[in-house]
Amino acid sequence: MFDFTEEELNRYSRHILLQDVGVEGQEKIRNAKVLVVGAGGLGAPVSLYLAAAGVGEIGIIDGDVVDLSNLQRQVIHFTKDVGIAKVLSAKEKMLAINPNVKVNAIQDLLMANNALDIIKDYDFVVDGTDNFPVKFLINDACVMAGKPFSHGGILRFEGQTFTHVPGSACYRCVFGVLLPAPSPPSNVMNILDLLPSFECF
Ligand SMILES: [Zn+2]
Numbered sequence: 001m002f003d004f005t006e007e008e009l010n011r012y013s014r015h016i017l018l019q020d021v022g023v024e025g026q027e028k029i030r031n032a033k034v035l036v037v038g039a040g041g042l043g044a045p046v047s048l049y050l051a052a053a054g055v056g057e058i059g060i061i062d063g064d065v066v067d068l069s070n071l072q073r074q075v076i077h078f079t080k081d082v083g084i085a086k087v088l089s090a091k092e093k094m095l096a097i098n099p100n101v102k103v104n105a106i107q108d109l110l111m112a113n114n115a116l117d118i119i120k121d122y123d124f125v126v127d128g129t130d131n132f133p134v135k136f137l138i139n140d141a142c143v144m145a146g147k148p149f150s151h152g153g154i155l156r157f158e159g160q161t162f163t164h165v166p167g168s169a170c171y172r173c174v175f176g177v178l179l180p181a182p183s184p185p186s187n188v189m190n191i192l193d194l195l196p197s198f199e200c201f
Helices: 006-011 022-031 043-053 086-097 115-119 132-145 171-178
Strands: 033-037 057-061 102-106 124-127 149-155 158-164
Touching: 033 043, 043 057, 043 086, 043 124, 057 086, 086 102, 115 132, 124 132, 132 149, 132 158, 132 171, 158 171
Parallel strands: 033 057, 033 124, 057 102, 124 149
Antiparallel strands: 149 158
16 A cells, blocks of 8 residues: 555655654655745755655745855755755755655745745645744735644744644734734735735634
């Protein structure tokens, strides 16, 4: 019933040995589709680990190119990649670490007018962005689409993470009081401007 190759069984053997994962769990991982928003300090390690773990289809969206100052923490990008699109740099390393996965490199910004369309193909969304308007945008789009997601945030020596599953509190429930006024760039404006019927649960 499972059609893992010898290579895959060997590659994922440390997962498969775990009682709570097993071959069935690895099959679920292989069938999963995860979208990573941002190929920077958070998105870089997340993307590498998702690929290494064998998540079957991984989307990564980012509009930036690699800068020399990124390399000290964004470990998916190498010195030779300076000047090229982050998503292409990331895709190359993800396929190098695990050629069994499919990587969708989306060189774009997640915006109010494309967020729902982009996330609809994925089972889970990881927010690796560094600004509040996009965090609210990801939250709102995922809640509307009924998708679970996980936010990450770091500042200097502090970090926070927040995971939402449909039917439970969302990022807006917790941090709604911090809702930023629509501000430049306008392409990350509050998605509520488009879809005012937002209700989290
Ligand atoms: Zn909520």
